[in-house]
Amino acid sequence: MLVDSFGRVATDLRVSLTDRCNLRCSYCMPPEGLDWLPKPELLTADEVVRLVTIGVERLGITEVRYTGGEPLLRRDLVEIVAATAALRPRPQISLTTNGIGLARLAKPLARAGLDRVNVSLDTLDRDVFVRLAHRDRLQDVLDGLAGAAAAGLLPVKVNTVLMRDVNEHEAVPLLRFCLERGYELRFIEQMPLDAQHGWRRDRMVTADEILGLLKDSFDLTEDDPRARGSAPAELFLVDGGPARVGVIGSVTRPFCGACDRVRLTADGQVRNCLFATDESDLRSALRSGASDDDLAARWVAAVRGKRAGHGIDDPSFLQPARPMSAIGG
Numbered sequence: 001m002l003v004d005s006f007g008r009v010a011t012d013l014r015v016s017l018t019d020r021c022n023l024r025c026s027y028c029m030p031p032e033g034l035d036w037l038p039k040p041e042l043l044t045a046d047e048v049v050r051l052v053t054i055g056v057e058r059l060g061i062t063e064v065r066y067t068g069g070e071p072l073l074r075r076d077l078v079e080i081v082a083a084t085a086a087l088r089p090r091p092q093i094s095l096t097t098n099g100i101g102l103a104r105l106a107k108p109l110a111r112a113g114l115d116r117v118n119v120s121l122d123t124l125d126r127d128v129f130v131r132l133a134h135r136d137r138l139q140d141v142l143d144g145l146a147g148a149a150a151a152g153l154l155p156v157k158v159n160t161v162l163m164r165d166v167n168e169h170e171a172v173p174l175l176r177f178c179l180e181r182g183y184e185l186r187f188i189e190q191m192p193l194d195a196q197h198g199w200r201r202d203r204m205v206t207a208d209e210i211l212g213l214l215k216d217s218f219d220l221t222e223d224d225p226r227a228r229g230s231a232p233a234e235l236f237l238v239d240g241g242p243a244r245v246g247v248i249g250s251v252t253r254p255f256c257g258a259c260d261r262v263r264l265t266a267d268g269q270v271r272n273c274l275f276a277t278d279e280s281d282l283r284s285a286l287r288s289g290a291s292d293d294d295l296a297a298r299w300v301a302a303v304r305g306k307r308a309g310h311g312i313d314d315p316s317f318l319q320p321a322r323p324m325s326a327i328g329g
């Protein structure tokens, strides 16, 4: 088991399959992109599957979420999902994606064993999309969402980051859009994980503000907190339910005490927290012939050192050297 020194058990594995992305969301990376990892440094599909297998078969991982960068850019994604679905005990398999290309890939992914998706959608306005993501791809994202629902990748969840003076006015239209289509919307507070180090606390749209914006138009009642478990989103029934909306207050309402996540970067580093400042290198060990036992032992040691909290509020807080796109969101 992957247990840390505070007794938390990591069962939810987030695997970044690439640091590349076809959008340039300003809370994540600069318009010109980043220096991408050289291809030889990326785990191959076989290497990803070997590490995921160790996680599932030996270390108690029960959920595998593929992410990035943009995971749909990996040509071998369907193959990776199929190999993950063949593991026993079979983990839950999900994907976090910007949705570009999902209209075409949703069915093959569902057939391969993908259970569900989280699609990122920050705006319904084409001009705002271009301003925020520096690419004119809103329609592709909307088509991807519809494709995911048609392929039965349910519940389709939508992730939204609100930014002041950019898309905060869209909280209500975005929720209406999701309610009408049966998508579950989650608003995520913007975190200090952008490559440009442009995050400022006083510019962040907080969970309280998001709820305030929604409460003007909807009746929100807190869902049974026991249903939340270790999930990052606080859930609210909308107009009496059953539809729900989530708010992930990563900064102002941290949930580190219930965290059950561990991350594997696209270049094979274990990170025990999004905000960890160190990583454990499984790729070098794997490529120099380490046994499954050895890799599992390194992974256990990496999780044991997990800190109590992300510490964004500590005066000594340091933003991780790697941005969200390289860590895997």
Ligand code: SAM
Pocket: 021, 027, 028, 067, 068, 069, 070, 071, 096, 097, 098, 099, 118, 119, 120, 159, 160, 161, 188, 189, 190, 191, 192, 193, 194, 324, 325, 328, 329
């Ligand atoms: N490309 C995929 C996508 O767009 O969903 C997966 C990777 S992306 C890094 C995963 C999630 O992280 C997205 O929902 C994105 O909005 C979110 N994200 C990225 N940077 C963030 C930040 N600084 N604060 C909060 N969420 C962020």
